Amino acid sequence: xxxxxxxxxxxxxxxxxxIENKTSSDYQNATAYCELNSNDVGKVGKPxxxxxxxxxxxxxxxxxxxxxxxxxxxxxxxxGPWANALVDPDTKGCGMPxxxxxPAQIDATNEKILLMxxxxxxxx
Amino acid sequence: MTVITDxxxxxxxxxxxxxxxxxxxxxxxxxxxxxxxxxxxxxGHHRIKAPMMRTDKKGEFKEVSYDEAIEAASxxxxxxxxxxxxxxxxxxxxxxxxxxxxAEELGAIIDNTATVCHAPSTxxxxxxxxxxxxxxxxxxxxxxxVFWGSxxxxxxxxxxxxxxxxxKGFFNEKGRRGRKVIVVDVRKTDTAxxxxxxxxxxxxxxxxxxxxxxxxxxxxxxxxxxxxxxVPKEQLVKLVDTLKxxxxxxVFFGMxxxxxxxxxxxxxxxxxxxxxxxxFTKYVITPMRGHYNVTGFGNVCxxxxxxxTAVDFARGAPYYNPGETAAxxxxxxxxTDAAMIIAGDAGAHFPADSVRQLARIPVIQIDPYWxxxxxxxxxxxxxxICGVEVEGTAYRMDGVSLRYRKMIExxxxxxxxxxxxxxxxxxxxRGD
Numbered sequence: 001x002x003x004x005x006x007x008x009x010x011x012x013x014x015x016x017x018x019i020e021n022k023t024s025s026d027y028q029n030a031t032a033y034c035e036l037n038s039n040d041v042g043k044v045g046k047p048x049x050x051x052x053x054x055x056x057x058x059x060x061x062x063x064x065x066x067x068x069x070x071x072x073x074x075x076x077x078x079x080g081p082w083a084n085a086l087v088d089p090d091t092k093g094c095g096m097p098x099x100x101x102x103p104a105q106i107d108a109t110n111e112k113i114l115l116m117x118x119x120x121x122x123x124x
Numbered sequence: 125m126t127v128i129t130d131x132x133x134x135x136x137x138x139x140x141x142x143x144x145x146x147x148x149x150x151x152x153x154x155x156x157x158x159x160x161x162x163x164x165x166x167x168g169h170h171r172i173k174a175p176m177m178r179t180d181k182k183g184e185f186k187e188v189s190y191d192e193a194i195e196a197a198s199x200x201x202x203x204x205x206x207x208x209x210x211x212x213x214x215x216x217x218x219x220x221x222x223x224x225x226x227a228e229e230l231g232a233i234i235d236n237t238a239t240v241c242h243a244p245s246t247x248x249x250x251x252x253x254x255x256x257x258x259x260x261x262x263x264x265x266x267x268x269x270v271f272w273g274s275x276x277x278x279x280x281x282x283x284x285x286x287x288x289x290x291x292k293g294f295f296n297e298k299g300r301r302g303r304k305v306i307v308v309d310v311r312k313t314d315t316a317x318x319x320x321x322x323x324x325x326x327x328x329x330x331x332x333x334x335x336x337x338x339x340x341x342x343x344x345x346x347x348x349x350x351x352x353x354x355v356p357k358e359q360l361v362k363l364v365d366t367l368k369x370x371x372x373x374x375v376f377f378g379m380x381x382x383x384x385x386x387x388x389x390x391x392x393x394x395x396x397x398x399x400x401x402x403x404f405t406k407y408v409i410t411p412m413r414g415h416y417n418v419t420g421f422g423n424v425c426x427x428x429x430x431x432x433t434a435v436d437f438a439r440g441a442p443y444y445n446p447g448e449t450a451a452x453x454x455x456x457x458x459x460t461d462a463a464m465i466i467a468g469d470a471g472a473h474f475p476a477d478s479v480r481q482l483a484r485i486p487v488i489q490i491d492p493y494w495x496x497x498x499x500x501x502x503x504x505x506x507x508x509i510c511g512v513e514v515e516g517t518a519y520r521m522d523g524v525s526l527r528y529r530k531m532i533e534x535x536x537x538x539x540x541x542x543x544x545x546x547x548x549x550x551x552x553x554r555g556d
Binding site: 006008010011012013016017018019020021022023057058067068069070071074076079080081084085086087088089091092093094095096097098099100101116117119120121123124 | 310313314384447
Protein backbone atom coordinates (compact mmCIF):
# COMPACT_ATOMS: atom_id res chain seq x y z
CA UNK A 1 0.00 0.00 0.00
CA UNK A 2 0.95 3.64 -0.38
CA UNK A 3 1.61 5.34 2.95
CA UNK A 4 1.01 9.07 3.19
CA UNK A 5 3.40 10.81 5.59
CA UNK A 6 4.68 14.18 6.75
CA UNK A 7 8.42 14.27 6.03
CA UNK A 8 11.05 16.01 8.14
CA UNK A 9 14.82 16.01 7.61
CA UNK A 10 17.63 16.72 10.09
CA UNK A 11 20.96 15.88 11.65
CA UNK A 12 22.09 12.60 13.17
CA UNK A 13 25.41 11.79 14.81
CA UNK A 14 26.44 9.35 12.05
CA UNK A 15 25.55 11.93 9.41
CA UNK A 16 27.94 14.26 11.27
CA UNK A 17 30.71 11.66 11.53
CA UNK A 18 30.61 11.00 7.77
CA ILE A 19 29.85 14.54 6.56
CA GLU A 20 33.41 15.14 5.32
CA ASN A 21 33.45 11.70 3.65
CA LYS A 22 30.49 11.89 1.29
CA THR A 23 31.86 9.53 -1.35
CA SER A 24 31.91 6.67 1.19
CA SER A 25 29.43 3.88 1.73
CA ASP A 26 29.43 4.94 5.40
CA TYR A 27 27.91 8.29 4.39
CA GLN A 28 25.27 6.55 2.27
CA ASN A 29 24.44 4.21 5.15
CA ALA A 30 24.21 7.23 7.48
CA THR A 31 21.92 9.33 5.28
CA ALA A 32 20.07 7.27 2.65
CA TYR A 33 17.33 5.92 4.90
CA CYS A 34 13.92 6.86 6.21
CA GLU A 35 12.67 6.28 9.74
CA LEU A 36 9.04 5.44 10.53
CA ASN A 37 7.52 3.99 13.67
CA SER A 38 6.86 0.22 13.69
CA ASN A 39 3.17 0.70 12.96
CA ASP A 40 3.98 2.67 9.78
CA VAL A 41 6.89 0.40 8.85
CA GLY A 42 4.46 -2.52 8.77
CA LYS A 43 2.36 -0.75 6.12
CA VAL A 44 5.19 -0.57 3.57
CA GLY A 45 7.51 -3.46 4.37
CA LYS A 46 10.16 -4.49 6.82
CA PRO A 47 13.16 -2.63 8.26
CA UNK A 48 16.06 -2.95 5.81
CA UNK A 49 13.81 -3.05 2.72
CA UNK A 50 14.08 -0.39 0.06
CA UNK A 51 11.28 2.15 -0.24
CA UNK A 52 10.51 4.84 -2.77
CA UNK A 53 9.49 8.21 -1.38
CA UNK A 54 7.75 10.76 -3.58
CA UNK A 55 6.91 14.38 -2.96
CA UNK A 56 5.72 17.18 -5.24
CA UNK A 57 9.41 18.06 -5.66
CA UNK A 58 11.05 14.73 -6.48
CA UNK A 59 11.46 11.05 -5.66
CA UNK A 60 14.22 8.91 -4.23
CA UNK A 61 14.85 5.33 -3.09
CA UNK A 62 16.18 4.84 0.45
CA UNK A 63 16.31 2.12 3.07
CA UNK A 64 13.47 1.66 5.56
CA UNK A 65 14.30 1.93 9.27
CA UNK A 66 12.26 1.72 12.43
CA UNK A 67 12.25 4.44 15.09
CA UNK A 68 9.46 4.32 17.62
CA UNK A 69 10.21 7.88 18.71
CA UNK A 70 8.29 8.99 15.62
CA UNK A 71 4.55 9.55 15.97
CA UNK A 72 2.22 7.92 13.40
CA UNK A 73 2.57 9.47 9.96
CA UNK A 74 5.88 11.22 10.60
CA UNK A 75 8.87 10.24 8.44
CA UNK A 76 12.47 11.30 9.14
CA UNK A 77 15.38 11.26 6.68
CA UNK A 78 18.83 12.50 7.75
CA UNK A 79 19.89 15.69 5.96
CA GLY A 80 21.89 15.15 2.78
CA PRO A 81 21.46 14.63 -0.95
CA TRP A 82 18.89 11.81 -0.63
CA ALA A 83 16.64 13.89 1.64
CA ASN A 84 17.15 16.96 -0.51
CA ALA A 85 15.82 15.16 -3.58
CA LEU A 86 12.44 15.51 -1.84
CA VAL A 87 12.37 18.82 0.07
CA ASP A 88 10.35 21.91 -0.85
CA PRO A 89 12.65 24.51 -2.46
CA ASP A 90 10.24 27.40 -1.74
CA THR A 91 12.07 29.84 0.57
CA LYS A 92 8.80 31.45 1.72
CA GLY A 93 10.19 34.96 1.38
CA CYS A 94 12.95 34.49 3.96
CA GLY A 95 15.66 32.50 2.16
CA MET A 96 15.02 29.18 3.93
CA PRO A 97 13.76 26.21 1.86
CA UNK A 98 11.24 23.78 3.38
CA UNK A 99 13.35 21.03 4.91
CA UNK A 100 10.60 19.97 7.33
CA UNK A 101 6.89 19.38 6.94
CA UNK A 102 6.76 18.07 3.36
CA PRO A 103 3.76 15.91 2.35
CA ALA A 104 5.16 12.65 0.96
CA GLN A 105 4.06 9.18 -0.05
CA ILE A 106 5.94 5.95 0.49
CA ASP A 107 5.78 2.68 -1.45
CA ALA A 108 7.76 -0.54 -1.27
CA THR A 109 10.18 -0.91 -4.17
CA ASN A 110 12.72 -3.30 -5.67
CA GLU A 111 14.68 -0.41 -7.15
CA LYS A 112 18.18 0.16 -5.79
CA ILE A 113 19.47 3.12 -3.80
CA LEU A 114 21.45 5.43 -6.07
CA LEU A 115 25.05 6.17 -5.11
CA MET A 116 25.80 9.83 -4.31
CA UNK A 117 27.48 10.22 -7.73
CA UNK A 118 24.46 8.72 -9.53
CA UNK A 119 22.03 10.82 -7.52
CA UNK A 120 23.75 14.11 -8.41
CA UNK A 121 24.14 12.96 -12.04
CA UNK A 122 20.33 13.13 -12.30
CA UNK A 123 20.63 16.93 -12.04
CA UNK A 124 23.14 17.31 -14.85
CA MET B 125 55.80 12.91 19.13
CA THR B 126 54.02 16.13 20.14
CA VAL B 127 51.04 16.32 22.45
CA ILE B 128 48.84 19.39 21.97
CA THR B 129 46.51 20.09 24.87
CA ASP B 130 43.50 22.40 25.07
CA UNK B 131 43.12 22.34 21.29
CA UNK B 132 39.83 23.50 19.77
CA UNK B 133 37.55 21.26 17.76
CA UNK B 134 36.62 22.66 14.33
CA UNK B 135 33.33 20.85 13.82
CA UNK B 136 30.20 22.18 15.56
CA UNK B 137 29.15 25.40 17.28
CA UNK B 138 30.22 24.03 20.70
CA UNK B 139 33.89 24.63 19.66
CA UNK B 140 35.06 22.37 22.51
CA UNK B 141 38.39 23.76 23.74
CA UNK B 142 39.65 20.82 25.81
CA UNK B 143 40.84 18.53 23.02
CA UNK B 144 44.15 16.68 23.24
CA UNK B 145 45.83 15.79 19.96
CA UNK B 146 48.84 13.50 19.56
CA UNK B 147 50.98 14.36 16.51
CA UNK B 148 53.80 12.30 15.00
CA UNK B 149 55.61 13.06 11.72
CA UNK B 150 53.03 15.75 10.90
CA UNK B 151 50.23 13.17 11.22
CA UNK B 152 47.44 13.20 13.79
CA UNK B 153 47.75 9.86 15.56
CA UNK B 154 45.22 10.30 18.35
CA UNK B 155 42.41 12.66 19.35
CA UNK B 156 41.23 12.65 22.96
CA UNK B 157 38.18 14.25 24.64
CA UNK B 158 36.39 15.06 21.36
CA UNK B 159 33.06 13.45 20.44
CA UNK B 160 33.03 10.94 17.58
CA UNK B 161 32.16 13.67 15.06
CA UNK B 162 35.08 15.81 16.30
CA UNK B 163 37.48 12.85 16.12
CA UNK B 164 36.42 12.16 12.51
CA UNK B 165 36.86 15.84 11.56
CA UNK B 166 40.27 16.29 13.20
CA UNK B 167 41.69 12.96 12.02
CA GLY B 168 40.49 13.57 8.46
CA HIS B 169 40.93 11.10 5.62
CA HIS B 170 41.95 10.90 1.95
CA ARG B 171 41.89 14.37 0.43
CA ILE B 172 41.58 15.79 -3.05
CA LYS B 173 45.27 15.69 -3.97
CA ALA B 174 45.56 18.31 -6.69
CA PRO B 175 43.41 20.95 -8.42
CA MET B 176 41.10 19.54 -11.12
CA MET B 177 39.21 20.98 -14.07
CA ARG B 178 36.71 19.94 -16.73
CA THR B 179 34.58 21.78 -19.29
CA ASP B 180 31.84 19.17 -19.59
CA LYS B 181 30.26 18.47 -16.20
CA LYS B 182 29.42 14.94 -17.33
CA GLY B 183 33.07 14.35 -18.25
CA GLU B 184 36.04 13.34 -16.13
CA PHE B 185 38.25 15.81 -14.26
CA LYS B 186 41.83 16.43 -15.36
CA GLU B 187 44.45 17.34 -12.77
CA VAL B 188 45.96 20.79 -13.30
CA SER B 189 48.36 23.12 -11.47
CA TYR B 190 47.18 25.60 -8.83
CA ASP B 191 48.06 28.46 -11.20
CA GLU B 192 45.90 27.00 -13.98
CA ALA B 193 42.96 26.42 -11.62
CA ILE B 194 43.23 29.92 -10.14
CA GLU B 195 43.37 31.42 -13.65
CA ALA B 196 40.26 29.47 -14.74
CA ALA B 197 38.38 30.35 -11.54
CA SER B 198 39.27 34.02 -11.90
CA UNK B 199 38.09 34.10 -15.54
CA UNK B 200 34.77 32.48 -14.61
CA UNK B 201 34.14 34.97 -11.81
CA UNK B 202 35.35 38.04 -13.70
CA UNK B 203 33.14 37.09 -16.67
CA UNK B 204 30.02 36.50 -14.58
CA UNK B 205 27.26 39.10 -14.22
CA UNK B 206 25.52 37.54 -11.16
CA UNK B 207 28.07 35.44 -9.24
CA UNK B 208 27.29 33.71 -5.94
CA UNK B 209 29.99 33.06 -3.34
CA UNK B 210 28.57 30.50 -0.94
CA UNK B 211 29.66 28.36 2.02
CA UNK B 212 32.18 29.76 4.53
CA UNK B 213 30.99 28.14 7.78
CA UNK B 214 33.79 25.55 7.95
CA UNK B 215 36.43 28.23 7.53
CA UNK B 216 38.01 30.76 9.89
CA UNK B 217 37.17 34.47 10.11
CA UNK B 218 40.35 35.42 8.22
CA UNK B 219 38.93 33.52 5.22
CA UNK B 220 35.57 35.29 5.54
CA UNK B 221 37.29 38.67 5.39
CA UNK B 222 38.97 37.76 2.09
CA UNK B 223 35.73 36.32 0.70
CA UNK B 224 33.77 39.48 1.44
CA UNK B 225 36.47 41.53 -0.27
CA UNK B 226 36.20 39.32 -3.37
CA ALA B 227 32.40 39.61 -3.31
CA GLU B 228 32.67 43.40 -3.23
CA GLU B 229 35.21 43.37 -6.07
CA LEU B 230 32.89 41.21 -8.20
CA GLY B 231 29.57 42.82 -7.26
CA ALA B 232 28.61 39.30 -6.15
CA ILE B 233 26.15 37.85 -3.67
CA ILE B 234 27.86 36.32 -0.64
CA ASP B 235 25.87 33.93 1.53
CA ASN B 236 26.82 31.31 4.09
CA THR B 237 25.44 27.99 5.29
CA ALA B 238 23.21 29.76 7.85
CA THR B 239 20.89 30.22 4.87
CA VAL B 240 19.82 26.58 5.37
CA CYS B 241 20.30 26.68 9.14
CA HIS B 242 19.89 29.69 11.48
CA ALA B 243 19.51 32.64 9.07
CA PRO B 244 15.79 32.83 10.02
CA SER B 245 16.97 33.24 13.64
CA THR B 246 18.97 36.30 12.56
CA UNK B 247 15.83 37.76 10.96
CA UNK B 248 13.98 37.26 14.25
CA UNK B 249 16.84 38.86 16.19
CA UNK B 250 16.56 41.93 13.91
CA UNK B 251 12.97 42.29 15.07
CA UNK B 252 13.21 41.35 18.74
CA UNK B 253 16.84 41.34 19.88
CA UNK B 254 18.31 38.31 21.64
CA UNK B 255 18.17 38.02 25.43
CA UNK B 256 21.11 35.61 25.63
CA UNK B 257 24.17 34.65 27.65
CA UNK B 258 27.46 32.86 27.20
CA UNK B 259 27.53 29.10 27.65
CA UNK B 260 29.69 29.73 30.74
CA UNK B 261 26.79 31.58 32.37
CA UNK B 262 24.48 28.68 31.53
CA UNK B 263 26.93 26.17 32.98
CA UNK B 264 27.36 28.17 36.20
CA UNK B 265 23.79 29.29 36.76
CA UNK B 266 21.06 27.44 34.84
CA UNK B 267 18.69 25.31 36.90
CA UNK B 268 16.28 24.74 34.01
CA UNK B 269 17.25 23.95 30.42
CA VAL B 270 14.86 23.67 27.47
CA PHE B 271 15.81 22.15 24.11
CA TRP B 272 13.17 23.20 21.58
CA GLY B 273 13.41 21.59 18.14
CA SER B 274 17.04 20.73 18.78
CA UNK B 275 18.71 17.39 19.40
CA UNK B 276 22.15 17.93 20.97
CA UNK B 277 22.75 14.20 21.60
CA UNK B 278 23.16 13.94 17.81
CA UNK B 279 24.02 17.42 16.55
CA UNK B 280 26.11 18.86 19.43
CA UNK B 281 27.19 15.74 21.33
CA UNK B 282 29.20 17.46 24.12
CA UNK B 283 26.88 20.44 24.65
CA UNK B 284 25.01 18.78 27.49
CA UNK B 285 28.19 17.53 29.14
CA UNK B 286 30.24 20.70 28.89
CA UNK B 287 27.74 23.52 29.19
CA UNK B 288 24.09 22.86 29.70
CA UNK B 289 22.97 19.70 31.51
CA UNK B 290 25.61 17.52 33.17
CA UNK B 291 28.28 20.19 33.77
CA LYS B 292 28.84 21.25 37.37
CA GLY B 293 28.89 25.04 37.73
CA PHE B 294 29.68 27.73 40.30
CA PHE B 295 26.08 28.01 41.47
CA ASN B 296 25.20 24.45 40.51
CA GLU B 297 27.46 21.97 42.26
CA LYS B 298 25.10 19.07 41.61
CA GLY B 299 25.38 19.12 37.81
CA ARG B 300 22.55 17.09 36.25
CA ARG B 301 20.73 16.69 39.58
CA GLY B 302 20.66 20.46 39.96
CA ARG B 303 18.93 21.05 36.64
CA LYS B 304 15.51 20.30 35.19
CA VAL B 305 15.61 19.42 31.50
CA ILE B 306 12.62 19.91 29.19
CA VAL B 307 12.55 18.85 25.54
CA VAL B 308 9.95 20.09 23.08
CA ASP B 309 10.05 18.19 19.80
CA VAL B 310 7.86 16.50 17.20
CA ARG B 311 9.49 13.12 17.77
CA LYS B 312 10.93 11.48 20.85
CA THR B 313 14.60 12.01 20.07
CA ASP B 314 17.55 10.61 22.04
CA THR B 315 17.71 14.03 23.74
CA ALA B 316 13.99 13.80 24.63
CA UNK B 317 14.62 10.36 26.14
CA UNK B 318 17.04 11.96 28.63
CA UNK B 319 14.70 14.80 29.61
CA UNK B 320 12.73 15.21 32.85
CA UNK B 321 9.80 16.28 30.74
CA UNK B 322 9.08 15.72 27.07
CA UNK B 323 6.45 17.74 25.25
CA UNK B 324 5.47 16.24 21.93
CA UNK B 325 3.87 18.70 19.57
CA UNK B 326 2.48 18.21 16.10
CA UNK B 327 4.98 19.06 13.40
CA UNK B 328 4.60 22.69 12.31
CA UNK B 329 2.64 23.84 15.38
CA UNK B 330 5.52 25.50 17.29
CA UNK B 331 4.13 29.00 16.72
CA UNK B 332 0.75 28.00 18.14
CA UNK B 333 2.25 26.33 21.20
CA UNK B 334 4.56 29.29 21.94
CA UNK B 335 1.58 31.65 21.57
CA UNK B 336 -0.42 29.52 24.01
CA UNK B 337 2.44 29.60 26.54
CA UNK B 338 2.61 33.40 26.22
CA UNK B 339 -1.15 33.70 26.78
CA UNK B 340 -0.99 31.49 29.89
CA UNK B 341 2.03 33.44 31.19
CA UNK B 342 0.06 36.68 30.70
CA UNK B 343 -2.75 35.29 32.87
CA UNK B 344 -5.04 34.64 29.89
CA UNK B 345 -5.26 30.82 30.16
CA UNK B 346 -9.03 31.10 29.65
CA UNK B 347 -8.55 31.92 25.94
CA UNK B 348 -6.35 28.87 25.29
CA UNK B 349 -8.12 25.89 23.65
CA UNK B 350 -8.15 22.49 25.37
CA UNK B 351 -5.50 21.15 23.01
CA UNK B 352 -2.89 23.24 21.16
CA UNK B 353 -0.70 21.66 18.48
CA UNK B 354 -1.47 18.24 19.94
CA VAL B 355 -0.46 19.31 23.48
CA PRO B 356 -3.15 19.25 26.22
CA LYS B 357 -3.78 22.63 27.84
CA GLU B 358 -3.09 21.19 31.33
CA GLN B 359 0.41 20.23 30.21
CA LEU B 360 1.03 23.76 28.93
CA VAL B 361 -0.28 25.35 32.15
CA LYS B 362 2.00 23.06 34.17
CA LEU B 363 4.92 23.93 31.88
CA VAL B 364 4.43 27.66 32.46
CA ASP B 365 4.45 27.04 36.24
CA THR B 366 7.69 25.07 35.88
CA LEU B 367 9.28 27.78 33.72
CA LYS B 368 8.33 30.51 36.23
CA UNK B 369 9.73 28.51 39.15
CA UNK B 370 13.26 28.42 37.73
CA UNK B 371 15.97 30.75 39.00
CA UNK B 372 17.85 30.81 35.71
CA UNK B 373 16.32 29.25 32.61
CA UNK B 374 18.17 28.62 29.34
CA VAL B 375 16.38 27.79 26.08
CA PHE B 376 18.33 26.28 23.19
CA PHE B 377 16.57 25.99 19.85
CA GLY B 378 17.37 24.36 16.53
CA MET B 379 16.11 23.58 13.06
CA UNK B 380 12.77 22.41 14.43
CA UNK B 381 11.94 26.12 14.64
CA UNK B 382 13.92 27.62 11.75
CA UNK B 383 12.94 25.07 9.08
CA UNK B 384 9.28 24.45 9.94
CA UNK B 385 6.37 26.48 8.63
CA UNK B 386 6.46 30.09 9.93
CA UNK B 387 10.30 29.94 9.83
CA UNK B 388 11.69 33.11 11.49
CA UNK B 389 8.32 33.97 13.03
CA UNK B 390 8.68 30.89 15.26
CA UNK B 391 11.89 32.34 16.68
CA UNK B 392 10.42 35.84 16.87
CA UNK B 393 7.63 34.37 19.02
CA UNK B 394 10.07 32.33 21.13
CA UNK B 395 12.21 35.41 21.83
CA UNK B 396 9.05 37.26 22.92
CA UNK B 397 8.24 34.40 25.31
CA UNK B 398 11.74 34.64 26.81
CA UNK B 399 11.47 38.43 27.13
CA UNK B 400 8.15 38.00 28.96
CA UNK B 401 9.54 35.27 31.24
CA UNK B 402 12.18 37.79 32.31
CA UNK B 403 9.40 39.73 34.05
CA PHE B 404 9.22 36.76 36.47
CA THR B 405 12.74 35.32 36.59
CA LYS B 406 15.96 35.16 34.58
CA TYR B 407 15.77 33.57 31.09
CA VAL B 408 18.12 33.40 28.13
CA ILE B 409 17.76 31.93 24.64
CA THR B 410 20.50 30.69 22.31
CA PRO B 411 20.44 29.22 18.79
CA MET B 412 22.24 25.86 18.49
CA ARG B 413 24.60 26.88 15.70
CA GLY B 414 25.75 24.02 13.47
CA HIS B 415 29.20 24.63 11.94
CA TYR B 416 31.97 25.70 14.31
CA ASN B 417 32.37 29.11 12.69
CA VAL B 418 28.99 29.86 11.16
CA THR B 419 28.59 32.44 13.95
CA GLY B 420 31.96 33.90 12.92
CA PHE B 421 30.81 34.48 9.36
CA GLY B 422 27.77 36.36 10.65
CA ASN B 423 29.99 38.56 12.79
CA VAL B 424 32.64 39.27 10.15
CA CYS B 425 30.01 39.93 7.48
CA UNK B 426 28.08 42.25 9.82
CA UNK B 427 31.11 44.38 10.71
CA UNK B 428 32.35 44.46 7.09
CA UNK B 429 29.02 45.07 5.31
CA UNK B 430 26.41 45.92 7.93
CA UNK B 431 24.55 42.63 7.32
CA UNK B 432 25.13 39.10 8.58
CA THR B 433 24.70 37.10 5.37
CA ALA B 434 22.87 37.02 1.99
CA VAL B 435 24.62 40.27 1.05
CA ASP B 436 24.24 41.46 -2.54
CA PHE B 437 26.97 43.81 -3.84
CA ALA B 438 25.44 44.16 -7.34
CA ARG B 439 24.43 47.76 -6.64
CA GLY B 440 27.97 48.68 -5.62
CA ALA B 441 26.96 48.89 -1.96
CA PRO B 442 25.80 46.10 0.38
CA TYR B 443 22.12 45.18 0.04
CA TYR B 444 20.40 42.51 2.11
CA ASN B 445 16.98 40.98 1.73
CA PRO B 446 16.68 37.24 2.46
CA GLY B 447 13.84 35.90 0.33
CA GLU B 448 15.43 37.83 -2.54
CA THR B 449 19.21 37.72 -1.99
CA ALA B 450 19.77 34.40 -0.18
CA ALA B 451 21.61 31.64 -2.07
CA UNK B 452 18.55 29.49 -2.78
CA UNK B 453 16.49 32.52 -3.83
CA UNK B 454 18.91 33.49 -6.61
CA UNK B 455 19.56 29.89 -7.68
CA UNK B 456 15.85 29.06 -7.90
CA UNK B 457 15.21 32.24 -9.92
CA UNK B 458 18.07 31.07 -12.18
CA UNK B 459 19.78 34.43 -11.76
CA THR B 460 23.12 33.01 -10.63
CA ASP B 461 25.35 32.57 -13.69
CA ALA B 462 28.49 31.39 -11.83
CA ALA B 463 29.13 30.13 -8.32
CA MET B 464 32.09 29.66 -6.02
CA ILE B 465 31.36 27.15 -3.26
CA ILE B 466 33.89 27.27 -0.42
CA ALA B 467 33.88 25.60 3.03
CA GLY B 468 30.30 24.43 2.58
CA ASP B 469 28.52 21.87 0.41
CA ALA B 470 25.59 23.27 -1.56
CA GLY B 471 25.48 20.09 -3.67
CA ALA B 472 24.55 18.03 -0.61
CA HIS B 473 22.53 20.51 1.40
CA PHE B 474 20.47 22.51 -1.09
CA PRO B 475 17.14 21.36 -2.56
CA ALA B 476 17.33 19.52 -5.89
CA ASP B 477 16.17 22.52 -7.95
CA SER B 478 19.03 24.65 -6.60
CA VAL B 479 21.54 21.90 -7.39
CA ARG B 480 20.05 21.69 -10.93
CA GLN B 481 20.88 25.38 -11.39
CA LEU B 482 24.42 24.78 -10.11
CA ALA B 483 24.71 22.00 -12.70
CA ARG B 484 23.78 24.49 -15.48
CA ILE B 485 26.38 27.15 -14.64
CA PRO B 486 30.17 27.27 -14.14
CA VAL B 487 31.00 26.21 -10.57
CA ILE B 488 34.27 26.64 -8.70
CA GLN B 489 34.77 24.54 -5.58
CA ILE B 490 37.34 25.32 -2.88
CA ASP B 491 37.32 22.44 -0.36
CA PRO B 492 39.59 19.76 1.08
CA TYR B 493 37.19 16.91 0.22
CA TRP B 494 35.28 15.40 -2.69
CA UNK B 495 31.55 15.86 -2.12
CA UNK B 496 28.30 16.40 -4.11
CA UNK B 497 29.42 19.96 -4.99
CA UNK B 498 32.46 18.41 -6.70
CA UNK B 499 30.04 16.44 -8.89
CA UNK B 500 28.63 19.69 -10.35
CA UNK B 501 31.93 21.64 -10.35
CA UNK B 502 34.13 22.70 -13.27
CA UNK B 503 37.14 23.88 -11.26
CA UNK B 504 38.12 22.19 -7.98
CA UNK B 505 40.81 23.72 -5.76
CA UNK B 506 41.80 21.61 -2.73
CA UNK B 507 42.90 23.54 0.35
CA UNK B 508 44.27 23.11 3.87
CA ILE B 509 41.82 22.34 6.68
CA CYS B 510 41.04 25.37 8.83
CA GLY B 511 41.41 24.74 12.55
CA VAL B 512 43.58 21.66 11.98
CA GLU B 513 46.25 22.88 9.56
CA VAL B 514 45.50 26.60 9.67
CA GLU B 515 45.32 28.91 12.69
CA GLY B 516 42.82 31.71 13.10
CA THR B 517 39.68 32.97 14.80
CA ALA B 518 36.25 31.39 15.15
CA TYR B 519 33.11 32.29 17.09
CA ARG B 520 31.37 29.77 19.35
CA MET B 521 27.56 29.50 19.11
CA ASP B 522 27.19 32.04 21.95
CA GLY B 523 29.33 34.64 20.17
CA VAL B 524 32.54 34.09 22.16
CA SER B 525 35.55 34.44 19.85
CA LEU B 526 38.30 31.83 20.22
CA ARG B 527 41.71 31.40 18.64
CA TYR B 528 42.43 28.13 16.81
CA ARG B 529 46.01 26.95 16.71
CA LYS B 530 47.58 24.85 14.03
CA MET B 531 47.81 21.14 14.94
CA ILE B 532 49.90 20.05 11.93
CA GLU B 533 51.54 21.73 8.93
CA UNK B 534 49.32 22.01 5.84
CA UNK B 535 49.97 19.93 2.74
CA UNK B 536 47.81 22.22 0.59
CA UNK B 537 47.57 26.02 0.18
CA UNK B 538 45.20 27.83 2.54
CA UNK B 539 41.82 29.32 1.60
CA UNK B 540 43.28 32.79 2.29
CA UNK B 541 46.15 32.22 -0.17
CA UNK B 542 43.77 31.01 -2.89
CA UNK B 543 41.28 33.87 -2.35
CA UNK B 544 44.04 36.49 -2.39
CA UNK B 545 45.32 35.15 -5.71
CA UNK B 546 41.85 34.98 -7.25
CA UNK B 547 41.03 38.53 -6.11
CA UNK B 548 44.29 39.86 -7.50
CA UNK B 549 43.75 38.09 -10.82
CA UNK B 550 40.08 39.19 -11.05
CA UNK B 551 41.19 42.80 -10.58
CA UNK B 552 43.71 42.44 -13.40
CA UNK B 553 41.23 40.77 -15.79
CA ARG B 554 38.62 43.43 -15.09
CA GLY B 555 41.16 46.21 -15.39
CA ASP B 556 42.45 44.97 -18.77
